[in-house]
Amino acid sequence: TQLLEQSPQFLSIQEGENLTVYCNSSSVFSSLQWYRQEPGEGPVLLVTVVTGGEVKKLKRLTFQFGDARKDSSLHITAAQPGDTGLYLCAGGDGSSNTGKLIFGQGTTLQVKP
Amino acid sequence: ETGVTQTPRHLVMGMTNKKSLKCEQHLGHNAMYWYKQSAKKPLELMFVYSLEERVENNSVPSRFSPECPNSSHLFLHLHTLQPEDSALYLCASSQDRWITNEKLFFGSGTQLSVL
Numbered sequence: 153t154q155l156l157e158q159s160p161q162f163l164s165i166q167e168g169e170n171l172t173v174y175c176n177s178s179s180v181f182s183s184l185q186w187y188r189q190e191p192g193e194g195p196v197l198l199v200t201v202v203t204g205g206e207v208k209k210l211k212r213l214t215f216q217f218g219d220a221r222k223d224s225s226l227h228i229t230a231a232q233p234g235d236t237g238l239y240l241c242a243g244g245d246g247s248s249n250t251g252k253l254i255f256g257q258g259t260t261l262q263v264k265p
Numbered sequence: 266e267t268g269v270t271q272t273p274r275h276l277v278m279g280m281t282n283k284k285s286l287k288c289e290q291h292l293g294h295n296a297m298y299w300y301k302q303s304a305k306k307p308l309e310l311m312f313v314y315s316l317e318e319r320v321e322n323n324s325v326p327s328r329f330s331p332e333c334p335n336s337s338h339l340f341l342h343l344h345t346l347q348p349e350d351s352a353l354y355l356c357a358s359s360q361d362r363w364i365t366n367e368k369l370f371f372g373s374g375t376q377l378s379v380l
Contacts, residue, residue, distance in 0.1 A: 161305070183366050194269070194355050194371030195308075202366060240308070244366065253363055255308040 154179040156243050156256035164262040165231055173226045173259045175241035183244035184217050184224045185253070190237045231263045268292065271356050271372035279380055280346060286375045288339040288356030294370070296362040297339040299331060302353040302374070314339060315362035346379045353377070 159174045175184070183202040187195035199208050201217035201224065208215045212235075214227040224241055239259045245252040269290045278284050290297065299311040313321035314333040328350075330342040339356055353374045359367040 156307070187369075193373050194357070195369075196371070197368050200366055200368070242308075244363075252310070253369070257305060257307045 154181075154243065154245060154252075154254050156241055156254055158239075158241060158256035158259050160259060161257065162260045162262075164264065167232055167263055167265050168230050169263075171228050171231055171261070173228075173239055173261070174223065175225070175243075175256050176223045177243060178222065179243070179245075180221050181243035181245065181254075182221075184221070185242045185244070186215055186224070186226055187240040187242065188237045189240060189258075195238075195240055228261075231261075233263045233265050236261055236263050269356055269358055269370050269372035271354075271375055273375060274373065275376045275378075277378045277380065278343070278346065280348070282346075283342070283344040285343065286341040286354055286356075286377075288341075288372055290337055290339075290356075290358040290370070292358060292370060294358040294360050295336055296359045296367075297333060297336075298357040298359075298363075298369070299339065299341050300355040300357060300371075302355055308355070312341075313362065320362060343377075346377075348379050351377055351379045 156177050185200045186198045188198055189195040199215045204219045204221045206217045212229045216225050241256045243254045272287045295316050297314045301309045310323050311325045312331040317333050328345050332340040353376050355374045356372040357369045359369050
């Protein structure tokens with residue numbers, strides 16, 4: 153069974169601080185997606201990474217896919233209160249014809265003004 | 266209206282009630298999904314529909330019954346639920362059935378409480 157472990161599970165920081173969220177597995181994934189979910193809403197896709205070692209930037213957010221495609225990280229620079237939310241990583245299992253998207257349990261981020 | 270719309274947003278029901286959750290997508294997508302989101306647990310995929318055909322049922326109890334009358338609408342019929350079924354139920358859609366790199370569009374969810 154493929155699992156994705158996210159750490160930390162909860163993070164509370166002050167506005168302006170930097171942070172990194174990790175998403176780890178012992179399994180290889182064909183791709184890795186990051187979603188952000190605000191209270192009372194559904195998850196919204198932030199980025200998809202598909203190549204080992206790939207780095208993508210989205211304004212103050214930097215996403216990296218591990219060389220072996222087993223792990224990923226999300227780094228936020230100078231966090232703002234608007235970054236508050238639940239961050240979910242999801243790994244794509246391209247090993248079968250059906251395909252599956254395996255979600256981590258999420259990291260809750262609280263950015264205090 | 267655009268995106269994925271779910272109704273109702275909140276639902277409280279007794280264990281003997283029958284209710285239905287509704288999902289509508291206005292994106293012209295071919296695949297629709299039901300997910301269950303419980304606190305501190307990963308999203309659990311419940312059902313997948315592709316071109317109105319159910320293609321996946323992840324060992325979901327029969328008290329949950331999905332229906333997909335057309336590619337834009339998805340229902341989840343609920344009956345004789347248990348308190349542990351209380352959760353946020355999310356509907357999602359994608360252009361095609363998820364294989365790899367598909368982008369999932371989620372609705373806002375229905376927060377279900379079973380008393």
